[in-house]
Amino acid sequence: MTNLESVKNKMKKLYCVKCGCEVNLKLGMIPKKCSCGVKFDETDIKKHKNIIGIIIIFIFLMSPPFILVYFSRQAFQNSIILYMCALVMIIVWYRIVETVLIRIGLITMPNIEIRKS
Numbered sequence: 001m002t003n004l005e006s007v008k009n010k011m012k013k014l015y016c017v018k019c020g021c022e023v024n025l026k027l028g029m030i031p032k033k034c035s036c037g038v039k040f041d042e043t044d045i046k047k048h049k050n051i052i053g054i055i056i057i058f059i060f061l062m063s064p065p066f067i068l069v070y071f072s073r074q075a076f077q078n079s080i081i082l083y084m085c086a087l088v089m090i091i092v093w094y095r096i097v098e099t100v101l102i103r104i105g106l107i108t109m110p111n112i113e114i115r116k117s
């Protein structure tokens with residue numbers, strides 16, 4: 001659990017580069033754009049040196065929904081609705097993971113500035 005705690009402590013607040021407003025996270029996700037109109041949709045990992053490290057952390061953080069789907073796959077085979085729910089859950093989880101990676105400074109968004117809270 002210490003790993004999770006340290007990730008939590010590393011999370012910083014996000015601010016819009018253009019207007020300086022704090023980015024309002026919705027359910028732990030970065031919204032598509034700021035109230036001033038700047039879009040938050042480009043992530044930038046090319047600048048980062050430790051891409052393999054990012055990918056490993058990303059896979060680690062993305063694994064819970066996939067493990068859940070794996071263990072309940074029989075139920076999913078019988079229900080297209082459950083299957084659709086799982087897909088939505090994975091997309092939402094992806095957005096949350098992306099936000100966490102930005103908040104701990106592993107990936108950057110050109111329009112978002114990270115400051116110590």
Ligand SMILES: [Zn+2]
Pocket residue numbers: 016017018019020021034035036037038
């Ligand atoms: Zn803004």
